[in-house]
Amino acid sequence: MALRLLQHQASCGGSDPNDDALLCPWIKALPRQVTLPHIHFGDGEIAALQDPDTVQEVQAMRLSHDACFHELQEDLGRLGYGRQDFDWAVAVLHSRCFVFGRSSTHMVVPGVDMANHSFTPNAAVRCDHSPGACQGTAALEEVCPPGPLQPAVFQLLAGPHGTRENEEVTISYGDWPNDVFLLFFGFLPDNNQHDAVVLFRTLEDLVICYQAAVAQQQTEPSISQSQQQHPMQPPAQQPQQRQQQERTEPEQQHQQDLHHQQGNNQFEGQAKDIGPTQPDGDLTRESLQSLVLDLQDRLGQEDWSRGDGGQHGVVGTTRIQKPWVWGGEGGHEAVGGRTLVVTAQGFDGRLLHAAQQLVSMHQAQCASPAPHTPTAGMLLAFRCAQMLAEFATTAQEDAQQLRCNLLTNSMQLAVRYRLGKKHILQQASRAAELM
Numbered sequence: 001m002a003l004r005l006l007q008h009q010a011s012c013g014g015s016d017p018n019d020d021a022l023l024c025p026w027i028k029a030l031p032r033q034v035t036l037p038h039i040h041f042g043d044g045e046i047a048a049l050q051d052p053d054t055v056q057e058v059q060a061m062r063l064s065h066d067a068c069f070h071e072l073q074e075d076l077g078r079l080g081y082g083r084q085d086f087d088w089a090v091a092v093l094h095s096r097c098f099v100f101g102r103s104s105t106h107m108v109v110p111g112v113d114m115a116n117h118s119f120t121p122n123a124a125v126r127c128d129h130s131p132g133a134c135q136g137t138a139a140l141e142e143v144c145p146p147g148p149l150q151p152a153v154f155q156l157l158a159g160p161h162g163t164r165e166n167e168e169v170t171i172s173y174g175d176w177p178n179d180v181f182l183l184f185f186g187f188l189p190d191n192n193q194h195d196a197v198v199l200f201r202t203l204e205d206l207v208i209c210y211q212a213a214v215a216q217q218q219t220e221p222s223i224s225q226s227q228q229q230h231p232m233q234p235p236a237q238q239p240q241q242r243q244q245q246e247r248t249e250p251e252q253q254h255q256q257d258l259h260h261q262q263g264n265n266q267f268e269g270q271a272k273d274i275g276p277t278q279p280d281g282d283l284t285r286e287s288l289q290s291l292v293l294d295l296q297d298r299l300g301q302e303d304w305s306r307g308d309g310g311q312h313g314v315v316g317t318t319r320i321q322k323p324w325v326w327g328g329e330g331g332h333e334a335v336g337g338r339t340l341v342v343t344a345q346g347f348d349g350r351l352l353h354a355a356q357q358l359v360s361m362h363q364a365q366c367a368s369p370a371p372h373t374p375t376a377g378m379l380l381a382f383r384c385a386q387m388l389a390e391f392a393t394t395a396q397e398d399a400q401q402l403r404c405n406l407l408t409n410s411m412q413l414a415v416r417y418r419l420g421k422k423h424i425l426q427q428a429s430r431a432a433e434l435m
Contacts, residue, residue, distance in 0.1 A: 002089035048414035118170035377435025
C-alpha cells in the first residue's frame with residue numbers, strides 16, 4: 001500500500017491527466033509527519049516507554065518495517081524515492097487505514113480518513129455490501145439469472161443529532177487502550193477510560209504472585225501506620241534505586257530489563273524451591289501446580305494462556321481486530337480472552353473472580369486456619385505495587401518532566417504513555433485496598 005501511494009504521488013506531478021488526478025488533492029492534503037514509535041522513535045525514546053513488552057512489540061514492528069523497505073528498495077528507487085519517503089507513506093497509511101471484514105483487510109478511504117477520533121463522535125462509518133456477496137447467492141442463481149454485482153459502499157454517516165455547519169466531523173477509532181493509539185495511530189487520547197494494564201499473563205502467574213504475597217504476609221503481617229504503606233506493598237525504594245532514576249533512558253531500560261528478568265527468575269525460584277506442605281498454608285511446588293489446574297477447572301476450560309504475539313497480541317497478527325475488544329456485564333473480558341487486566345474503569349471481572357477463587361481454594365487446602373492469608377483485594381494491591389516498583393521513574397517524576405516542557409514530541413508521547421499506566425495501577429491499588 002505504501003508503494004502504491006508513492007506511485008500515485010509520483011503521477012500527480014505529471015502533465016497528462018489520468019485516473020490519479022482524482023487522488024492528487026487528497027495526497028497533497030495528507031500530513032507530512034505522523035509519529036509512530038517503530039519508525040520515528042530513537043532507542044532512548046523506545047526505552048522511555050518503560051514497558052518491556054511494549055518495547056519488544058515496537059522492536060518487532062521495526063524489524064518488519066526494515067524488512068519491507070529492503071524488499072521494495074529497488075522499486076522505490078525507480079520512482080525516485082528513498083527510505084524517508086517510504087517511512088512517510090507507511091506511517092500515514094498506518095494511521096489512516098480502516099480494517100474491514102473477518103480477514104482484517106486494510107483499506108484507505110480518501111476523504112473519510114480525514115475525520116479525527118473522539119470517544120463521543122458525531123458521525124460513524126459503515127460499509128454496505130452488494131447483496132450478491134451474501135450467502136445464498138448460489139441457491140438464488142438456480143431459479144433466476146444472477147444480477148450484476150454491485151461494489152461495496154463505504155459510508156460516513158452523521159450521528160443521531162446530525163452535525164452543525166462548520167462543526168468538525170469526528171468518528172471513533174475504537175475503544176482501544178493507549179497501546180493501540182500510540183503504536184498504530186501515533187497519538188494518545190486524553191482521559192482514555194479504555195486504557196489497560198496487563199496484571200497477569202496466565203493463571204500460573206496469578207498463583208505464583210499469590211504465593212509471594214502469602215510469604216510476605218506471613219513474615220510481615222503488619223506495618224505501622226507511620227510508614228504509610230499498605231501491608232502488602234513491597235518495601236520503599238532504597239537510595240541506590242533512586243540513583244538509578246538519574247541515569248539516561250537507555251541505561252534505565254537496561255537496568256529495567258535486568259530487573260524484569262530477575263523478577264521472573266524470582267517467581268520461578270519461588271515455585272521451585274518451596275519445601276514440603278506446611279500446616280500454616282505455605283504453597284509447595286506440587287500444590288502450586290495443583291492450584292493452577294484446580295483453578296482452571298473451577299473457572300472453566302477456557303484458554304487462559306498468554307499465547308504468542310506480545311503484550312496484547314499485536315505482533316504477528318493483523319493490525320487491529322476483534323481480539324482487542326473487551327467489555328460486557330460484570331467487568332471487562334481479558335484482552336484477547338487470555339490475559340488478566342485492569343483498566344481505567346476497574347479490574348477485569350474474570351480477574352476478580354479468579355483471585356477470589358484462588359484465595360478460597362488455598363484456605364480450603366490449609367491444614368489449619370492461616371491467620372495472615374491475603375484477601376483477593378490484598379493480592380491485587382500487592383501486584384499493583386510490584387508493577388509500580390518495576391518502573392525506572394515514579395509518576396511524580398514523569399509529571400515533573402512533562403511540566404518542564406523540555407521534551408521532544410516523541411519523548412512526550414513516551415512519558416505520557418508510561419504515566420497513564422502508572423495512574424491506572426495507582427488507582428487500582430487504592431480500589432483493591434478497599435475490597
